[in-house]
Amino acid sequence: MSKLSSTGEQTADAPTPEDAFHESATLEGRDKEPPHGSGEGGPVLAADGTPLKRSLQRALRREKLRALGLIAPLLIFVLVTFIAPIADMLFRSVENQIVSDTLPETTATLQSWDSAGDDLPPEAVFEALYYDLFLASEAKRHTRLGTRLNYEETGLSSLFRSTGRSLDDYGELFQDVLEDHDEIWESAGFWYEMMGTTGDEPGQPELIEAQRDRLEALTGERQTGEIGFVPAAAIGEVLPRTADAYAAFAAYAALEDGDTVAEEEPWEAVFAALASDLRRDGAAEAIAGYDGDGAEELQAALEQAVPEFPETTYREFFLEEDEDWGSLDAWGTIQAYSPSFTPGYFLNAVDLELTADGVSAKPEGQQIYVLLFQRTLFMSLVIMGSCVLLGYPVAYLLSNLPMRVSNLLMILVLLPFWTSLLVRTSAWKVLLQQQGVINDILVWLGLVADDARLVMINNQFGTIVAMTHILLPFMILPLYSVMKTIPPSYVRAAKSLGATPWTSFWRVYFPQSIPGIGAGCILVFILAIGYYITPELVGGTTGTFISNRIAYHISSSLNWGLAAALGTILLAVVLILYWVYDKIVGIDNVSLG
Amino acid sequence: MDASASDGAFVEFDRVQKSYDGETLVVKDLNLAIGKGEFLTMLGPSGSGKTTCLMMLAGFETATHGEIRLGGKEINNIPPHKRGIGMVFQNYALFPHMTVAENLAFPLEVRNMSKSEREQKVKRALDMVQMGDFGGRRPAQLSGGQQQRIALARALVFEAELVLMDEPLGALDKQLREHMQFEIKHIADNLGITVVYVTHDQTEALTMSDRVAVFNDGKIQQLAPPDELYESPENSFVAQFIGENNTLMGKVTKMNGDRAEVTLDDGEVIDTVPVNVNGVGDRTLVSIRPERVEFNRDRLPADAHTLKAEVLEFIYMGDIYRTRLRVAGKDDFIVKTRNAPDQRRLTPGEKLEIGWRPEDCRALDA
Numbered sequence: 023m024s025k026l027s028s029t030g031e032q033t034a035d036a037p038t039p040e041d042a043f044h045e046s047a048t049l050e051g052r053d054k055e056p057p058h059g060s061g062e063g064g065p066v067l068a069a070d071g072t073p074l075k076r077s078l079q080r081a082l083r084r085e086k087l088r089a090l091g092l093i094a095p096l097l098i099f100v101l102v103t104f105i106a107p108i109a110d111m112l113f114r115s116v117e118n119q120i121v122s123d124t125l126p127e128t129t130a131t132l133q134s135w136d137s138a139g140d141d142l143p144p145e146a147v148f149e150a151l152y153y154d155l156f157l158a159s160e161a162k163r164h165t166r167l168g169t170r171l172n173y174e175e176t177g178l179s180s181l182f183r184s185t186g187r188s189l190d191d192y193g194e195l196f197q198d199v200l201e202d203h204d205e206i207w208e209s210a211g212f213w214y215e216m217m218g219t220t221g222d223e224p225g226q227p228e229l230i231e232a233q234r235d236r237l238e239a240l241t242g243e244r245q246t247g248e249i250g251f252v253p254a255a256a257i258g259e260v261l262p263r264t265a266d267a268y269a270a271f272a273a274y275a276a277l278e279d280g281d282t283v284a285e286e287e288p289w290e291a292v293f294a295a296l297a298s299d300l301r302r303d304g305a306a307e308a309i310a311g312y313d314g315d316g317a318e319e320l321q322a323a324l325e326q327a328v329p330e331f332p333e334t335t336y337r338e339f340f341l342e343e344d345e346d347w348g349s350l351d352a353w354g355t356i357q358a359y360s361p362s363f364t365p366g367y368f369l370n371a372v373d374l375e376l377t378a379d380g381v382s383a384k385p386e387g388q389q390i391y392v393l394l395f396q397r398t399l400f401m402s403l404v405i406m407g408s409c410v411l412l413g414y415p416v417a418y419l420l421s422n423l424p425m426r427v428s429n430l431l432m433i434l435v436l437l438p439f440w441t442s443l444l445v446r447t448s449a450w451k452v453l454l455q456q457q458g459v460i461n462d463i464l465v466w467l468g469l470v471a472d473d474a475r476l477v478m479i480n481n482q483f484g485t486i487v488a489m490t491h492i493l494l495p496f497m498i499l500p501l502y503s504v505m506k507t508i509p510p511s512y513v514r515a516a517k518s519l520g521a522t523p524w525t526s527f528w529r530v531y532f533p534q535s536i537p538g539i540g541a542g543c544i545l546v547f548i549l550a551i552g553y554y555i556t557p558e559l560v561g562g563t564t565g566t567f568i569s570n571r572i573a574y575h576i577s578s579s580l581n582w583g584l585a586a587a588l589g590t591i592l593l594a595v596v597l598i599l600y601w602v603y604d605k606i607v608g609i610d611n612v613s614l615g
Numbered sequence: 616m617d618a619s620a621s622d623g624a625f626v627e628f629d630r631v632q633k634s635y636d637g638e639t640l641v642v643k644d645l646n647l648a649i650g651k652g653e654f655l656t657m658l659g660p661s662g663s664g665k666t667t668c669l670m671m672l673a674g675f676e677t678a679t680h681g682e683i684r685l686g687g688k689e690i691n692n693i694p695p696h697k698r699g700i701g702m703v704f705q706n707y708a709l710f711p712h713m714t715v716a717e718n719l720a721f722p723l724e725v726r727n728m729s730k731s732e733r734e735q736k737v738k739r740a741l742d743m744v745q746m747g748d749f750g751g752r753r754p755a756q757l758s759g760g761q762q763q764r765i766a767l768a769r770a771l772v773f774e775a776e777l778v779l780m781d782e783p784l785g786a787l788d789k790q791l792r793e794h795m796q797f798e799i800k801h802i803a804d805n806l807g808i809t810v811v812y813v814t815h816d817q818t819e820a821l822t823m824s825d826r827v828a829v830f831n832d833g834k835i836q837q838l839a840p841p842d843e844l845y846e847s848p849e850n851s852f853v854a855q856f857i858g859e860n861n862t863l864m865g866k867v868t869k870m871n872g873d874r875a876e877v878t879l880d881d882g883e884v885i886d887t888v889p890v891n892v893n894g895v896g897d898r899t900l901v902s903i904r905p906e907r908v909e910f911n912r913d914r915l916p917a918d919a920h921t922l923k924a925e926v927l928e929f930i931y932m933g934d935i936y937r938t939r940l941r942v943a944g945k946d947d948f949i950v951k952t953r954n955a956p957d958q959r960r961l962t963p964g965e966k967l968e969i970g971w972r973p974e975d976c977r978a979l980d981a
Binding site: 509511512514515516517518519520521522523525526529530533534 | 673674675694695696697698699700701702704705706708710711712721722725726769770773779
């Protein structure tokens with residue numbers, strides 16, 4: 023509208039001696055007089071004195087609300103079933119909380135360890151690992167962590183699983199000694215009284231609440247149950263490690279197992295913790311100054327049992343269980359993946375890895391994703407190109423034939439849409455395989471020797487053929503809808519002006535059909551780049567797409583983080599290509615009919 | 616058929632027939648000769664075959680039978696792009712992806728004209744339609760009238776001797792259309808080109824053309840200059856299609872040389888000029904133009920027959936008065952009178968006698 027009016031005004035301004043012409047120009051410019059009330063400057067007022075804009079807004083508000091109400095069901099549906107899962111997947115591609123959730127203390131103490139050095143982490147790290155892992159193995163979560171870390175360093179999965187089985191052994195070393203000396207250590211009630219508050223003794227409820235939070239992070243479930251145990255403050259000072267271990271045991275027993283804490287014999291880990299506490303420097307003084315529940319038994323244990331404790335450390339225990347715990351690489355991986363968020367999945371998705379020394383390329387034999395991305399892009403472009411070449415003439419014919427014939431042809435074009443995708447793909451298998459119809463005909467015609475039948479399926483060729491066929495309607499329909507709107511008079515005009523039929527087509531018809539080509543190309547390319555079923559069925563090893571790999575990680579290897587990262591990269595590539603397309607062709611030039 | 620045109624005919628249709636479906640003829644036995652420099656209009660209702668004739672001439676339709684000649688050469692089998700005929704389409708068909716200048720340069724480009732020559736011709740053509748400043752615009756940025764000018768310039772820029780126009784003014788509003796009629800006629804006269812113009816608007820046909828071919832039912836009903844067409848229609852279709860017309864039904868009761876007496880259905884008798892009635896006893900449709908009806912007895916010849924009439928409605932239209940009368944039992948008899956100082960305004964219900972000069976009243980086929 024503004025462009026039209028400007029031409030009208032310019033015409034009026036131009037010095038045209040012809041009166042008649044001037045008259046026609048003013049005729050066209052006549053309706054461009056400024057609207058009432060805008061000439062004075064300041065906001066335009068409605069009849070009641072309110073600014074026109076506001077009263078217009080008020081008038082439109084009801085309609086807007088109504089429109090919103092109409093789209094609300096779909097909007098909610100899309101948000102819940104589409105946007106939210108995508109956001110969740112994007113989040114998973116960087117999320118890495120499983121390491122710090124499962125091994126909170128270990129990752130905290132491991133932070134100061136220098137992974138570049140030649141030394142294993144200090145004893146404190148092994149100690150922390152023991153208690154972290156003990157709780158995790160009770161909750162059967164240590165294998166999940168093993169699986170997660172195994173994506174980064176092969177062998178960690180079995181390391182965690184085998185170690186998880188034998189954690190009890192270490193605690194039993196001390197449990198046996200203690201119980202040999204005094205059977206009271208077997209008593210669940212004794213432990214409960216010693217570790218917990220009775221009456222008006224000061225307690226440490228925050229200790230048990232911390233364990234509750236930790237259990238929530240570990241299991242991923244909300245823990246709202248009653249624990250029925252409050253750690254005593256006094257004993258916590260004398261036996262800090264034991265207090266922690268017992269609180270962990272109490273929380274787990276009450277919340278996960280649903281047992282009464284006072285009736286359960288503590289875990290082996292609690293005995294290991296007690297042993298650590300008793301052998302700590304200054305333990306003797308602390309116990310001497312303690313007069314709460316179990317003070318006598320502790321004193322006795324200190325004097326009689328401790329000297330009989332086996333001389334061993336956490337570190338020795340772990341190294342004895344599995345020598346892989348002495349591997350700097352394993353510890354480097356755990357440290358590298360300690361943070362809650364990691365670029366690791368994305369690095370993996372482009373054939374890089376995060377090692378202790380920073381980012382580096384993966385070994386030659388494990389690099390597949392960059393190749394797959396390239397292949398996916400290349401094949402999608404080839405499919406798009408063949409769709410244009412095959413679809414353009416058909417669309418041209420469709421839009422220029424009489425209605426009756428073109429409707430019939432349109433049904434033929436749409437027929438593939440109404441056939442199951444699996445049926446169509448399988449049909450291509452039948453046609454293209456080495457003992458298939460096409461090869462048989464070629465052999466029969468003598469074009470191909472019987473012992474040299476063409477390999478046309480389970481490779482790139484097969485994927486391109488089948489997908490071109492499947493995606494062809496997505497090219498033809500937008501092309502058709504654009505071509506339908508090009509009046510035949512344009513080509514006629516070109517011919518009447520002296521252009522040959524080819525020139526008329528190329529210079530006049532083709533440029534006007536470009537929006538259809540653009541729309542078809544975007545549609546086909548974006549569909550092709552994420553296609554899954556057909557490459558899976560006919561792609562073999564050389565014709566698979568990145569989407570097949572994503573599906574593999576989603577459903578087989580269960581490495582959702584990597585699948586999410588691959589998907590995110592694919593999404594980003596599509597968006598970037600879309601942007602480039604917009605820069606070159608202009609998205610306004612796309613018509614979907 | 617105008618005999619003067621046929622020997623030096625520039626465009627000739629010779630016994631041309633056209634059928635699309637093999638069952639009905641859209642164009643039946645068309646014979647038409649168009650002289651060089653002539654402005655000929657094909658006028659007719661839609662479906663009368665006029666556009667088909669134009670398309671056959673342009674080469675977009677092939678004649679089923681007969682010969683079409685241009686400059687004495689048969690062009691039936693020459694493809695459209697080799698005919699060198701300029702054409703203006705109904706919706707202008709300006710190429711939307713090219714600027715105005717590129718549109719105009721297109722026919723020159725496909726003729727391999729040099730760039731400087733092209734620019735010069737484009738400029739001249741744009742100046743001719745007073746659109747010199749618009750070369751860089753896109754067609755979508757122009758108003759309807761401006762697009763019309765560009766389409767005209769494009770059809771003329773490669774100096775075609777014959778230009779076809781297919782209802783080129785159909786999409787314009789009334790005032791602009793009238794102005795463009797004048798302008799097209801002006802340019803055609805100046806350049807001396809032959810124009811075949813198709814329209815269903817009779818005013819357009821009358822004001823622009825040297826000759827008008829009135830089409831109906833696949834046939835030319837009458838081919839004549841505008842004044843002749845209006846004043847001496849040869850049959851009832853032409854009489855009713857061109858201009859406003861009062862018709863009365865009757866029977867020829869007396870033939871007297873160039874006069875025929877017709878007894879109307881209600882028994883009244885009038886004088887007419889027999890045009891295509893054969894003799895006494897024929898049913899006839901009598902045609903009389905509203906502006907030729909007279910109700911002032913003094914202005915009629917002494918021996919003229921008169922009819923009784925009753926005024927039903929009086930409409931003031933500015934330059935004229937339009938009065939609806941009941942005449943010979945019909946309620947739609949119109950009389951137009953000029954709005955002049957001495958003109959009487961009739962009042963509804965008034966009874967009067969009307970008449971006309973016998974030569975203004977034509978007895979046509981029923």
